[in-house]
Structures are given as C-alpha cells and as structure tokens.
Amino acid sequence: MDLVKELLNGSRLALARAITAVESEYDEAIDIMKAIYPKTGRARILGITGAPGAGKSTLTDKLVKQYVKAGKKVGIVAVDPTSPFSGGAILGDRIRMNDLATNENVFIRSMGTRGSLGGLSKKSSDVVKLMDAFGMDLIIIETVGVGQSEVDIVKNADSTLVVLVPGLGDDIQAIKAGILEIGDVFAINKADRDGCDKLNVEIEMMLDLDSRKLAWRPPIKRTIASQDVGVEELVESLDDHFEYLEDSGELQKRRAERTRDEIIAMINEQIGRYIADKIVSSDSFAEQVEAVNRRESDPYSVVFNVTDKVLKA
C-alpha cells in the first residue's frame, strides 16, 4: 500500500490521490481506509454551516489564518452542490481562500454532494479521516449553503458553527426548527448590516426557550469576515467550546456516538447494495411488482417476502 505509506509520510499528492480513490469508491478505497484508521481520532473537527451567501467560505478563510498563525495544520473539506440533472458541479469555495492555496500547513479539498441531501457528501467523513491521518490538527468541514433541515454536519463534527446574516427578517422563523438547533457557536456575519441587533435578540430568545437546559450556552459572535472583524473573538468562542467538550466528557460521548452511527450507516449501505444487486434486478422481483400493479398482490406483502428471504440468506 504505497499510497498510504506516502500519505503517512506527508506527501500531499498521495493525500489528494487517496481522497479521490475514497470519494469515487475505487476498489482500493476500503483497504486505504482500513490502513489509515488506526491513525485517526487525533484531529479536532469543526463544522461550518449556514445559508448560501452567508459568508461561510470567507469566514473559513479568516478562521484558518488565525489557526495557522497559532501554529496549527488545517485541513478544509468544502462541499458544494452537485447538479441533480447533469451530475456535474461548480465547486467555488476556493475563490474565497486563495491566500491559503500555497500555505504548506493548509490543505483544501472541494467536494460535490454527489446525490447526498444532508448538506454534505456521503464521503465527507472519510475525507476528514484521511486528513486526520495525514496529521492535520484541525479539520474544517464547510457544508453546502443550507436551508432548514440539512443538519448532517452535527453528526460529523465535534463542534458546529452556524453562520447567520441579518436582514432575512421573518426567514429566521422558518429556520428555527432546523439549523438553529445545531449551533454550538453562532456567528452573525456581515454584522455591519441593518438588523444585526434584532437577529441577535431572536437567537438569544430561542436559546432561552431551549428546554434541554444544557451546560453549554451557545455564544453569539458578530463578525464582518470580509474585513476580518470579530474573527479573533470567534476563535476564542470556538476554542472555549472545544475545551468544554473535553472537560465535560462530551467530546468522548459525541465521538463514540459518531463511530456507532457510521458503522450503522455502513451496514445499511452494504445491505442496500446487496438488495440492489441480488434482489431488485431479479426476474422474480419484477414479477412481484407486476402482480402489485395488477392489484393481485400488495407492496407490504412483497416487502415481507423480500426481507424474509434476505434475513434467511
């Protein structure tokens, strides 16, 4: 496994190639992941999410500069949407991070969602693991611009930063049920715009009403990412949260849950693949569907027949 050896020795080209193999599910992907897995679990993982145009990439750029200044090695996984029609994508997050492109302590990888709907790519967490094994201290996952319910990030990161912008007015109501619930830290970006105070009050109110009474109260920080305003304070809040996670035992808990969720997802995928390969493509399955269409059978009986057969196999 030369690629893995080179990756662990610090070859950026090997890291890039390993990511491609894993993202594209090449035959060697599983062997690569098996080989690097023991080297993972060391990096701190930060998720950044928010609406399209909220300033996630610009803020990521500024945050990373702070961490690099502090001597950290940083990996960035930047996700943008894949077209449901062509399968193509325009991955444009790098535009905001050009200064970081040639920094030897930073590695940026853009990913298309490739059909996933939760704001990430199915392979994002594997790419994070590759960067972790490569020796990154901090890995930032930047989600696609999200609406209400793309909250997969919370299962993939240690801390989640939700980036909001003032002036969306009543839209704040609409997103209350989804992404506002997942923030460990909030940033109100473009804070020089009208409506900043109002948004601040609304988030505070929402946090007041949280019945879970958690030990961590998510702080709200104001930033103007394009002018590098408020970024140091935001870094402090993010570091505070990570410290809280470590001290409270929450970090271990979150990571243990993540491992469990990942294994369950992989089992589901494997079973799904088996069903697609062995059952859905079979003649007898087609006949059963036909029978349902003629109303001689019903979907529930077919499901029972199929699962019964799979479980006995």
Place this chain on the structure above:
Amino acid sequence: MAEKRIRVLVAKPGLDGHDRGAKVVARALRDAGFEVIYTGLRQTPEQIVEAALQEDVNVVALSLLSGAHNTLFPKIVDMLHEKGMNDVLVIGGGVIPDADIPGLEKAGIAAVFTPGTPTSDVVDFIKKNVK
C-alpha cells in the same frame, strides 16, 4: 463500484480581470457532468498548481486574455510535472494568436481553444483525451 468523475480546474493565471469566458466554460463543463473547481481571478502559477494537486484534477483549463500565455502556460505545465502530476491534461483558452499555438502545444498544452469555439468542442476534447 468505481465511479469515475472527471474533475477540472478552471483557472485564470495572470493579471487580466475578465472571467466571463472562463465562467461560460465552467458552466458548460458542469452541464457535461464534470466537477469544476473554479478559483477566481489573478492566480499565480503556484496557486494554480497547488490547487490542481490538492483537488487531484484530471484537467487544468487555463483562461488568459492578457498576452502572457507564452510565459505562464508553459510554466504551469513544468510546475505540474515537478510536483509529480504528469497525467494531467492542460488546455488553454482566450485571446491567443494562431502563431503562438504550435509553440504552446510543444510546451505541453494539449489544446488551445480560441474565441468562437463551441463549448461542446471543449467537452468532447476532454472526454476523448482525459487519462
């Protein structure tokens, strides 16, 4: 299970500030099912080569209108090779005089597309030549 998806870096080296053409090409490549990484204006060769490496692209598509193509295009090809990226297809586009094209091809630019080229030509060329 392998799912080969062609990844293209669309980059604008040098100092001209016009990226309408690059954006049109980026959009056409997206619609052809490619993953297009767009990095914006005024990129140094170092930035372009490092982005190509990190993104592990199959193709680097350079757009340039400033007249510096004879310097910048070959430099980028050389730097890609230095980094071990020998199998990347490098193509160019923009306002490039016909007389310069043979020299660029000799320097490792696989094809040069000048104004008026249908975007489908670019897509077809990539599909045929990507390794």
